[in-house]
Amino acid sequence: MNNFIKSIFIEAGFECSERINFKGDYSANFSFFTRTVRNKFDFYLVGNFREKEVSLECLQQELAQCLDSILLEMNVSGLDKNLSLLLLLETESTMYSKERTRYIYNIEEDPYDFKKYVLTHTKGQFEALELILSEMQAGPLLNKLNYLLLEKKLFASFKKKEEDRNTIENKEADIYDLVSKLFIKLPFLSVIIEQENLGNLKKEIDAKLTRTQSNIVNLMLEQYIKDPELQINDILTVIGCEGIE
Template identity: 25%
Template sequence: MITILNNIMASNRFSVVDVDLTDNSVEFILYKADSRKRQEYFLIVDLSTLSGEELRYFLEQTSQEIFEDIQNSGKVELYFEKNCTMIICLNTSVENQDMILALEEDPYNFKKNVVRYSAGELAALNGYLTRHSVTAITNDIINDILNANGGADFLEFKLNHKTGSQLYSLITRIIMKLSFLVYSPREQKLENLAGQIEAAIPVGLTETFDKILTTEWTDEAVIANVESIWGGRA
C-alpha cells in the first residue's frame, strides 16, 4: 500500500525530503509540495505489521520522536510544525477500531489520517493499473477510475457498499485522506429541452407558441394578451 501512496505523491507534484530518523523500525517517506503556494508536508508510514500494543506505543511515544527528529533535521520549513499530515497505512487485519480512532484523533505533533486497506482492495487497484498500463497515479487517473462507464458503476457502489467494488472502496478512502485529491464527477450530456418542446408542437400551433414566449405577461396585460394571441376566443 505504501508503494501506491508513494506513486500518488510523486505523481501529484510532491517531492521526497531526505531525512534520517533515530528509530528505523518504521518504514516512512516524507514529502513536500513542489508548489510554494501549497505549504504542506505529508509523512507516509506503514504500520500494518505492528501489534495493538506496538500501535499504542507508536501513538504515545514514537510519533513524537519522529516529529522532533524531522523538525530538528534542518531540512524542513518552519510551516512543517503545523502543516504536516501523517498518512498511516494499516491493513484491515488490524481490527482494533478504538486504536484507529485514537490515531486519527490524537491532537499532538502530526495530524494523522489512517488509510485502511485489504489484500483484495490492493489487488483490485494494482490489477486496474496493470490492465490500463498506468504508471503515474495522477488526480486525473483517479477520476478516470471513478467515472468509468459514465460514472454508473461508482454510483452503484455509493448506493450499495456491501456489494460494491473493492477498487472503488479503496480509491474513495484514499481521496478522503489525501486533501489534494479532488473528485470531479464527469458532466452528463444534457438533453436539448427547448428542441424537444419545439419538436412536439404541431405545425399549426408554432406561431401561437412563439407569441406566448415573446409576449410580456404582466398581471395587467394577461387578458389583452390572451385576446391578441387567440383572437378574442378566451
C-alpha cells in the first residue's frame, strides 16, 4: 500500500524527499512528500501502520519527533502551516468498532501541529483494487482511479446492504469503499466528471409519433404558446378534441 500511495503522490506532482532523517522507533514507517505549484507549497507526512501496531500515545510522540525532524531539515517558511499527515492504517475488517472509531477521531480531530487524515483499508481490499487496476487498459493511475470512482456498477454494489450482496458484489463494494476513501482523504485529488452528450429530446419524441399524433402535439403547443394560462381541457377543446375526464 505504501508504494501504491507513493505512486499517487508522484503522479500528482509531489516529490518524495529522501533527506529527512526521522527519529524514533517507527522512523521506517514514515515518508515525506513535497510539491510546489506557483510558489505555493504542499507537504505530506505519510505513515504506514497496521491496526494496534502503535498506541495513540506512542503515535503522537512519533509525530512530534517527525515534525521536529522536518522543521530542522527543511528550511521553508510556513512549512508547519502547510503540512498534512496521511496515516495508512491496515485493518482486519472494514467494519468500524467503537475502539477504532475513537482512535481515528482522536487523531483527525487533534487541532495541534498539522491536518491529519486516516485512511483505513484491509489487505483484501488493496489486493482487489490492485487486481482490477492491472486488468484495465494502460494509462495514468489517477485516471484509472477516477474511472472506478464514477463506475456505476461498483457504486451500486457499494450502496447495497451487505446481506443482499453476492460474492462478486462484496468485492466490488470493497474496491469502491477504498477508492472513495482515497479521494476523501487526499484533498489534492480532483474528480473529473465527463459530461454526457444528450440527444435532441424533441426529435426522439417526434420519431415515435404517427403523423396524426404529431399534428395534435403541434396544435397543442401552438395553443399553449398563444395562451399559457389555458388548461389542458381548454386546449383540447380549441383543437377539436374531447376533454379529459
